[in-house]
Amino acid sequence: GAKWTYKGPDGETNWSKNYPYCGGVFQSPIDFEPELLRYDHSLTQIELLHYNLSDKELLTLVNNGHSVQLSLPSRMSLSGLSHRYSAAQLHLHWGSQSLPAGSEHTINGKRFPAEMHVVHFNSDKYPNVSVAADRADGLAVLGVLIEVGRFNPAFDRFLTYIDGIKYKNQTVKIPAFNIRELLPDQLDEFYRYDGSLTTPPCYPSVLWTVFRTPISISHTQFLGLATTVYSSTVGDDSPVTLSGNYRRTQNPGDRTVLVNFQE
Numbered sequence: 001g002a003k004w005t006y007k008g009p010d011g012e013t014n015w016s017k018n019y020p021y022c023g024g025v026f027q028s029p030i031d032f033e034p035e036l037l038r039y040d041h042s043l044t045q046i047e048l049l050h051y052n053l054s055d056k057e058l059l060t061l062v063n064n065g066h067s068v069q070l071s072l073p074s075r076m077s078l079s080g081l082s083h084r085y086s087a088a089q090l091h092l093h094w095g096s097q098s099l100p101a102g103s104e105h106t107i108n109g110k111r112f113p114a115e116m117h118v119v120h121f122n123s124d125k126y127p128n129v130s131v132a133a134d135r136a137d138g139l140a141v142l143g144v145l146i147e148v149g150r151f152n153p154a155f156d157r158f159l160t161y162i163d164g165i166k167y168k169n170q171t172v173k174i175p176a177f178n179i180r181e182l183l184p185d186q187l188d189e190f191y192r193y194d195g196s197l198t199t200p201p202c203y204p205s206v207l208w209t210v211f212r213t214p215i216s217i218s219h220t221q222f223l224g225l226a227t228t229v230y231s232s233t234v235g236d237d238s239p240v241t242l243s244g245n246y247r248r249t250q251n252p253g254d255r256t257v258l259v260n261f262q263e
């Protein structure tokens with residue numbers, strides 16, 4: 001599809017010119033402001049199936065020019081939702097060295113340094129993520145807020161390889177690992193709402209689950225993420241650092257955000 005960026009003339013205010021859904025309803029991300037939240041005791045826990053991958057298998061890490069993305073096997077899945085959702089990929093959104101706030105979702109206006117998305121598709125109804133991507137019940141994405149603090153060994157399982165994907169369209173195969181270790185210890189408290197892909201084509205096809213508890217990475221790990229990869233291709237005579245790859249928060253409209261916790 002048409003190229004899009006996070007800054008400049010192809011930036012988010014113009015996405016809807018080529019991607020009409022980006023100007024539509026149920027857009028993500030949103031700010032979790034107190035007035036939007038509604039406690040729902042019937043929200044069931046998310047269960048992660050087969051997240052503990054063997055290091056005998058290889059995953060593809062790619063720089064797609066907009067993010068760093070790790071492929072995931074479809075035998076990894078979520079239960080506890082209305083359908084089974086099988087994993088497809090995980091990727092990140094982050095700030096920059098000078099502006100270290102790059103999460104997509106915000107909590108009462110607080111933007112975190114980064115955010116990880118684990119993308120799953122409804123494998124009860126659809127054969128793969130591409131078919132599911134534009135169906136209203138097609139996708140379930142887990143959002144993990146990332147703060148800077150303690151070093152995160154699980155994060156280094158892929159971060160140590162990003163020197164191999166400095167440029168757009170570069171890929172590297174990495175040994176798989178326990179993806180559960182990338183998620184917060186506590187999965188019991190989360191925000192749940194109906195939204196969209198936060199990048200073009202912005203399909204309103206995502207059931208969002210954003211965990212309340214952030215994970216921590218070290219400042220060095222954050223700088224590694226924010227300063228190593230380029231959005232430009234190898235040989236491009238003016239390399240552009242890939243950073244600040246987050247969409248601003250969208251109008252919630254009359255949506256409420258369900259939460260399974262009370263202050």
Ligand SMILES: NS(=O)(=O)c1cc(-c2ccccc2)cc(-c2ccccc2)c1
Nearest residue numbers: 066067117119129133141196197198199
């Ligand atoms: N941010 S997100 O979780 O809504 C999301 C981001 C990206 C994305 C795309 C380009 C560069 C970087 C990130 C792709 C998808 C996607 C999910 C299912 C099927 C197709 C695409 C979903």
Ligand SMILES: [Zn+2]
Nearest residue numbers: 091093117198
């Ligand atoms: Zn994302």
